[in-house]
Every structure is written in structure tokens, then in C-alpha cells.
Amino acid sequence: MNAQQQLSQIPIQQEHVPGAQSVRQWRRFSQYFVVFLLVVIPVSGLFRVDMMAGAFHMLDYQIWFADMSIIMGFWIMVATLLIFMYSWAGSVFCGWICPQNTLSEWANAMTSKMLGRRALMMDITGEEMKVALRKNRWLNKIVLGISFLLVSMLFAIIPLLYFFSPAVIWSFLTLEPLPEAQSLLWIYSVSILVVLIDVAVMRHLVCKYMCVYRIWQHSFKTRETLHIAYDESRSDHCENCTYCEDSCFLDIDPRQTVVFDSCINCGDCVAACDTLHSKSKKMQGPGLLSFAFGQSKPGRNGLTSLLSRTRAATVGAVIGALWFAVGIANYQPYVLLADKAELLQGMNANDYRINISNKRYRAANMDLKIEGLDASEYTLESNDLIWQTAGRKDVIMHISPDLKKGIHRFTVHAKAGDGWQDDFTVYYYAEGMAKAGG
Ligand code: SF4
């Protein structure tokens, strides 16, 4: 029995994941679906940043930094779900989700089509780009340049959608800018420039040399994490073949992956070897590469193993979910405050500012009432407030200087048209007629 036959007798200690052959199509679907989601999330109003209010815009609600439970609960949940993902599937975020990688892969495919595969061999060495002789035409370079610019212009809109409403963006794109769109030209130009540099020059250099997030994901990898497995028992198929290695844009040899290498489980090498085997008459059987989880410790199945590795994250996820639920249950759609207005222009120590915020992006109205003072002892600028959308309103309350000397307790009572109501109690020290007048 020769060495090769002996190898083939050894059972492979891996738990293979079925369906790896179609991995390329699934990955493309995942990448483009993420880009689709990145557009749908802000356009649908699911999540945006309201810069004017210094708050998050989620559905119809304004979430302030003061809504600690919602913000912290949400981020703890997201962070722990990501930790689950890193622990179970390694750096799949890079290969299946990251839009920077999606863009880089598209740029590589375009470059390869227009200038040949060797034009992809760019690195920080500054080596000159090698264009295939039969593709070395101006037309190819111009088409490539224009496609880079158009895609950059398209992608550059995505970050803007998170800071400006679709109506503002649309008014800017149709050259009929609303007042809020005045600063957009500069922001959009910078955004295009950043994406263009990424697409034309940086691409996977960002992944290789700049991305800290990739290193963070690696820190959660273990031997039990999803990785590329190689069927060594049929390694004779690999004589004179480096197809999988050539297909890896991170320059890894997929036949020798180790736990802490930079593989992002994109599966391109799996698809490459599968394709090779499906086309070759000499090579029998499926490809030699597949996705696999490493062996769990004895007595533990995959799920038990995952849960034991992510015990802290599981506790964190439960705490995050509870905190988030408490925040949602206690969410206040309006905020009522009252404070001294003497620092405001034209005001004095007898003036109070009543500040009311509508935290929902919808029309609202509210009645204000003062309890604890006689109607002759104060004047209220307005006691009927109307909003068209979320926003803050100030109502100035002037307290009469004739108020008897001493501490007075009064309450600002607010009642919204939708039934919400709240009180704010103020203790006011009146200095008496002589002092106030003096
Ligand atoms: S593509 Fe398949 S056959 Fe070719 S070197 Fe890679 S693992 Fe071996």
C-alpha cells in the first residue's frame, strides 16, 4: 500500500457543510443584498442620524442619547450577535457582508475584464500595472475610468442617506435643492473622491493593511470555527495546479489554512476547485476544498461548543435585550422641562423658559397649564403648541414682580392631543416688590 492509499484510509476529522458548490452565488447574493439593505434602511426611515436634533431617527421616533436604555441595549445586542458570528463562522463579515470588499471585488472584476488579470497585481511595492497586450487600448481604459466614476457617484450617495432625508437628497440630485441641501455639494464631492480612491487604487489594500475590524474578528477564532478544509487523501489532483491559490485575493494557499490566518471564508477557492473538478475528465469526485467546522471537544456537539465559547456574549445578549425592552417600554414621546430664562436675551430673574420636545416625526399639539399660581401672578406666551414634525419649542413664562416674598411652588402641566401628559414642578423664590422693582 503506497502513501497515497494509506492517506485515503484515514477518516477526515471534519464536520462538512453541504452545498459549498453554490457558495459563490450565495456570497454574491449576500453582498448585493447588504448593499440593498444599506440603501433601504435610511430611505425607509428605519435608521438615520438627525444632525439638527443631535439624535437618532428610528422609524417615526427620535432617539436621544438620553434614551440610554434603548441605545446601550441595542448596541450590546448587536455587538454580542456579531461575537456569535465571529466565534461560529470566523471572519465571514469580510467576505459576505462588508461593502468595501464588495466594491473592491467589483473593481477587480472590471479591471480584469478591461485590462487583463495581471493588471490586478497591485501592491504597496508600487510595481507598475501590467496591462494585457491585446487589451492595452485607450477605449478600454476610458470605459474602466468612466465605470469607476459612475459607481463611485452611486455609492457616494449611500452615506449621505444616513444624514439627510430622501427628500433633501432627491432635491439635490434633481438640481432643485431645498435649503437643507445647500451644503451637500461639498459633502457629496468629498464622498465621491473617497469612494473613487478606494475603487481605483486601494481596494483590498485596505483589508490587508488598514482594517482593524478584521483583526478584532480574528481574536474570536478558535479551532472549532468555520474554516477551509482540504482533502489531503486526494492531493495527487493538485500536481501542477494552483487554481485555488490564484483565485484567493488574499494570497492564501487554501490547502494550508491555519487557525489564525487571514482567511475570510469567502469560499472562492472552494468554488474554484469545484469548477475545476466538474470540468476535468481526469479529476474524479468533488473538489478537494470545502467549508468545515473543526472537531468539538468530546461530549460536546457544535451548539454546546459554541455556547460554551460565547458564554459571556450570551449573558451580554440577554442583558442587552432586557435593557432594550425596558427602554422601549419607558420611551417618552415628549419631554417637558422648565428652567430660569434670565440668561436669554431680554429676560430677567422673573422669567422661566418652558421647553417642550415632540420626539415623533409626526404632527402633534399640546396644551400647557400652570397650577399653583393665580392667573394674575404670571403670563404665559402661549398655552397651545402645534408641531408639524419632531422638534423643540420654547414658551416663556413671566412671573409677576408683585408676587409675595418667599418660596412659591408651581407646576407646569402639559397635555398632548394623543393623551400623553406630564408635570414639571418648580420652586421659585420671589424677592418681593421692592427688590424686583429695584
Ligand atoms: S484548485 Fe483544487 S486541485 Fe487545484 S491546487 Fe487547489 S485544491 Fe488542488
Ligand code: SF4
Ligand atoms: S483561502 Fe479561500 S475562503 Fe479563504 S480568503 Fe482565500 S479564497 Fe477565500
